[in-house]
Amino acid sequence: MTVTTSLPGSSVPSAADRRPWRSRARRDAVVRTGAAAALWLALLGVDWMWAADGGLQALTAWDTALTSLGQITGLASAALLLAQVLLMARVPALEAAFGRDRLVGIHRLVGLWSFNLLVAHLVLITWGYAAGSITAWPATFWDLMWQCPGMLLAVGGTVALVLVVVTSVRAARRRLRYESWHLLHLYGYLGAALALPHQLWTGQQFLARPAVTAVWWTVWALVFAAVLVWRVALPAWRSWHHRIQVTGVVPEAPGVVSVHLMGRRLHRLVEPGQFLVWRFLGQQGWTRGKPYSVSSAPTSRSARVTVAAVGPASTAAADLQPGTRVVVEGAYGRLTRRARTRRKVLLIGAGSGLAPLRALAEGLDYAPGEAVLIERYREHPLFAAELDHLAATRGLGVVRLPGRRRADGSWVGPGFDGDDDERVLRGWVPDVAERDVYVCGPPAWTQSVREAALAAGVPAAQLHSEDFGW
Ligand SMILES: Cc1cc2nc3c(=O)[nH]c(=O)nc-3n(C[C@H](O)[C@H](O)[C@H](O)COP(=O)(O)OP(=O)(O)OC[C@H]3O[C@@H](n4cnc5c(N)ncnc54)[C@H](O)[C@@H]3O)c2cc1C
Structure with missing residues (x-):
């Protein structure tokens, strides 16, 4: 069996690659701003639909106010639900501009708000239909569910979304295997799809304006097409092509x-x-x-x-x-040269988290002294010969820190008594604040490195990390 490592003659950056990160960084910033603007525009759009349909005027009386607030919370919840689906559709421009960890964080936040608004929608609109009487709420809910077109489907969709939210709570997530959680999470798509008919069949804003209905259909179709293209078709094509x-x-x-x-x-x-x-x-x-x-x-x-x-x-x-x-x-992932903002870099990894940093140490462009790699490991360092080769041929600085972590919440091992985590970091890399810092490892360890780097004066924009967790 012959196995070649990619060190000799591999994709060490060419002269043409020397300054790509600046233009890519600008493009990514435009995508991030555009995505945020699109989200706010979508929320403004549903506000406009609601106001144009007399939503504001309805606020003057108790029962009509409840229905009206129920409508706007429902519309905003649906807009955020679509944003949530799009955030996880693996759209290449979003993946590149935000990176997976950040996309997941935004997806969780948007999901939380979408869910809260969904619950508010359900409570308020039923309360409004019950003419403002809270005691009539259960009977009204029952009647709506069986009598309004699409409502039973919407209730089914809500149950699916509740399942997704409950299993996403940290305590519940820890008890589940990744696969079980992931499978349950796919019910989110079912929830979104089942909610659509009741919006179009009973939503006042849609019944009154066919043009609005057409736009709504188009947006939903585009979002689901994005999922099919980027989560199914593109991976299938790439697997075949490569x-x-x-x-x-x-x-x-x-x-x-x-x-x-x-x-x-x-x-x-x-x-x-x-x-x-x-x-x-x-x-x-x-x-x-x-x-x-x-x-x-x-x-x-x-x-x-x-x-x-x-x-x-x-x-x-x-x-x-x-x-x-x-x-x-x-x-x-964005743990790449795409995220780079400075000439000098520090790569810092633990365990198998060293893998992407080892690739970066080979793929990044740097002069001797500009790149330092710190490896934390328990007993056996990884890629020792390859890193020594990079040190000898390209001037990569390599620091190896063996042993167990000295305490929970600390990123360093034993032997640094008297020094806090930040001082240890500055001891190894005195100019750390002038570097891009790439961090990869288990989530808790990565967090402690981030904290030490921030305390050592590294601006947040220069910190790039990836968790090997979910
Ligand atoms: C972005 C990213 C990059 C990674 N890169 C590497 C790498 O280069 N080398 C390496 O050794 N490990 C890497 N990992 C971790 C690796 O994916 C898990 O160790 C592996 O999936 C475990 O699968 P298992 O069936 O052996 O164990 P399981 O018993 O199924 O899982 C063990 C633990 O691994 C995590 N895990 C399992 N499946 C997934 C999944 N699909 N997505 C995210 N986490 C999961 C969970 O925390 C789980 O508790 C990476 C993880 C992520 C999120």
């Missing part, structure tokens, strides 16, 4: 293996620092995609992922056979 297969598996450390892959134009598929969701066909449980970052800068023909065994799928990676075909989704 024809990825396993060429070999190499042990890196106890419980850690590198899976070497070959394919077509892989450097166009994924850049150093990004991850893909991998399905190794024929492997047990292959239907459940697993996210792994590339651990070397991909060449046109080859790429590599490095996998730490923590559960069934990651343990089975050691048994992958050459020739195994691979289906991928992605690439995703």
Whole structure:
């Protein structure tokens, strides 16, 4: 079995790549501003629909005010629900501009507001139909559910959305396996789809204006088309086009293996620092995609992922056979040169979180002294020979910090008594505040590095991190 690492002759940046991050950064900033503006415009749009239909005038009497507030909360909730679906549709421009972790954070916030408004809508509109009598609320709700067109479907949709929200609460999430949570989360699409008919069949704003109905239909159709194109069609096409297969598996450390892959134009598929969701066909449980970052800068023909065994799928990676075909989704993530704002960089990783940083150490453009990599590990450092090679040939500074973390909430190991986390960081990298800091590792550890870096004067815009969690 022949396995090549991508170090010699791999995609070390060319002269043409030297300053790309500035123009990409501007483009990403435009996308972020555009996305925020589109969200606020959508909310303003539904406010306009509501006001144009006499929503404001209805606020003068108790029962009509309840119905009117029920309508605007319902419209705003539906607009946010669509935004939520779009945020997770893997739209390439959004993925590149925000990065996965930030998109997930915004998706959660928008989802929370959408859900709160949905509950308000349900309570207020039923209360309004009950002529402002709270005691008549249950009977009115029952009647509406059975008599209004599309309402039973909407109730079913609401139940699906409640399921999604309840299982997304942190305490509930911890009790679930990722796969179970993910499967339940797909009910969100069902919830959104079931809610649509009652809006169009009974919503006053739609019944009165066919043009508004047409726009609403179009927006919903576009959002669902985005999901189909970017979550289904594009991954299918990419998997076919790049024809990825396993060429070999190499042990890196106890419980850690590198899976070497070959394919077509892989450097166009994924850049150093990004991850893909991998399905190794024929492997047990292959239907459940697993996210792994590339651990070397991909060449046109080859790429590599490095996998730490923590559960069934990651343990089975050691048994992958050459020739195994691979289906991928992605690439995703913004832990790349795209996020770069400064010449100097600090890469800091723990455990398998070192994988994307190892790829970045190879793929980024830097002069000797401009890039430093700090590795935290318990017993066995990863990629030791490759990092030493990068140190010798490209002037990468390498710092290895072995041992268990000295305490929860600290990012460093033993041997720094008397120094706080921030002083340790500045001790190793005195000019840390002038660097872009790329961090990758388990969520709690990543958080403690972020805190130390911020305390050491690194501006938030220079901090780029990825959690290996969900
Ligand atoms: C963006 C990202 C990049 C990653 N890159 C790497 C990498 O380069 N190398 C590496 O060794 N590990 C990486 N991981 C972690 C890796 O995906 C999990 O360790 C792996 O999926 C575990 O699967 P399992 O079936 O072996 O274990 P399970 O028992 O199924 O899971 C163990 C733990 O892994 C996490 N996990 C499982 N499935 C997923 C999923 N689909 N998405 C997110 N988290 C999941 C959960 O926290 C779970 O508790 C990455 C994770 C993320 C989110």
